[in-house]
Amino acid sequence: MERVNRVPRIAAYKATGGRRPLTMVTAYDAPTSRAADHGGVDMILVGDSVANAVLGYESTLSIGIDEMVHHTAAVCRIHPEALVIADLPWLSYHQGWRRAVRSAGKLIKAGAKAVKLEGGRDRQEVIEALLKAEIPVMGHLGLTPQSVNAFGGMVVQAKTIEAAGALLEEARALVGFGVFAMVLEGVPSPLAEVITKAVPIPTIGIGAGAGCDGQVLVFHDLVGFSSGHVPKFVKPYGSVALEAEQAIAAYVKEVTEGVFPDPDHSYSGADGLEEWAAGMLVELGG
Numbered sequence: 001m002e003r004v005n006r007v008p009r010i011a012a013y014k015a016t017g018g019r020r021p022l023t024m025v026t027a028y029d030a031p032t033s034r035a036a037d038h039g040g041v042d043m044i045l046v047g048d049s050v051a052n053a054v055l056g057y058e059s060t061l062s063i064g065i066d067e068m069v070h071h072t073a074a075v076c077r078i079h080p081e082a083l084v085i086a087d088l089p090w091l092s093y094h095q096g097w098r099r100a101v102r103s104a105g106k107l108i109k110a111g112a113k114a115v116k117l118e119g120g121r122d123r124q125e126v127i128e129a130l131l132k133a134e135i136p137v138m139g140h141l142g143l144t145p146q147s148v149n150a151f152g153g154m155v156v157q158a159k160t161i162e163a164a165g166a167l168l169e170e171a172r173a174l175v176g177f178g179v180f181a182m183v184l185e186g187v188p189s190p191l192a193e194v195i196t197k198a199v200p201i202p203t204i205g206i207g208a209g210a211g212c213d214g215q216v217l218v219f220h221d222l223v224g225f226s227s228g229h230v231p232k233f234v235k236p237y238g239s240v241a242l243e244a245e246q247a248i249a250a251y252v253k254e255v256t257e258g259v260f261p262d263p264d265h266s267y268s269g270a271d272g273l274e275e276w277a278a279g280m281l282v283e284l285g286g
């Protein structure tokens with residue numbers, strides 16, 4: 001399957017008749033990046049969800065631009081075929097366009113080909129400044145995790161007709177500002193379908209139903225490696241946590257029983273070393 005992994009191609013995907021849904025998954029380091037890329041996704045998102053998924057924080061608010069640069073560089077170091085998009089973390093783009101461009105520039109220098117930020121109309125100045133600096137921007141609307149406190153928790157957004165209409169206008173505004181695609185998170189499926197029909201750029205859904213132009217999931221949720229509460233929209237396609245626990249239990253058992261390491265997993269020395277060591281052990285009283 002040919003990947004859709006360049007910004008202009010993604011932006012024009014719908015207009016040029018692209019039919020199959022686009023795929024995106026998060027990755028935060030070299031091994032998850034490799035797994036995502038070999039799995040064949042179009043886009044890899046270095047999400048600020050690294051805060052919860054990997055670093056043990058309660059929300060994405062705890063992570064800053066330096067950590068995002070660190071994770072973005074690790075993801076890009078394996079040179080994935082998929083388009084790498086990095087999240088601008090909370091407060092890295094809320095204090096003026098100059099700071100936003102500086103923050104985004106760090107992610108691009110770390111290897112990302114585009115950045116994602118949360119919000120609609122309020123982000124006009126920032127998005128336009130990023131685009132002027134030649135940095136492609138993906139939007140993100142709905143249950144935007146950086147607004148968790150303003151929302152009073154991780155609750156599905158735009159459930160009423162009024163709120164749905166308002167979100168549709170935010171989506172249209174993002175298109176006007178020039179984003180190349182947008183994530184729709186935690187919104188009712190019928191609304192996501194309407195927005196998808198109304199905008200010329202791809203919508204990438206998470207907890208937004210099947211009517212979007214693409215889907216994204218958090219790596220650890222997708223492979224069954226997450227801990228704690230797993231949201232309703234997550235479908236685990238593997239059980240990596242269980243496999244990891246079983247592997248470690250087997251290792252603990254073999255080490256404590258003296259089965260591991262065996263000669264197949266050990267090194268021998270040059271001629272004579274074995275005899276020398278045997279002599280030494282006798283001398284040492286072993």
Ligand code: KIV
Pocket residue numbers: 026045046047048049050087183185206216218
């Ligand atoms: O940080 C993240 O993983 C995200 C996705 C949920 C879209 O923003």
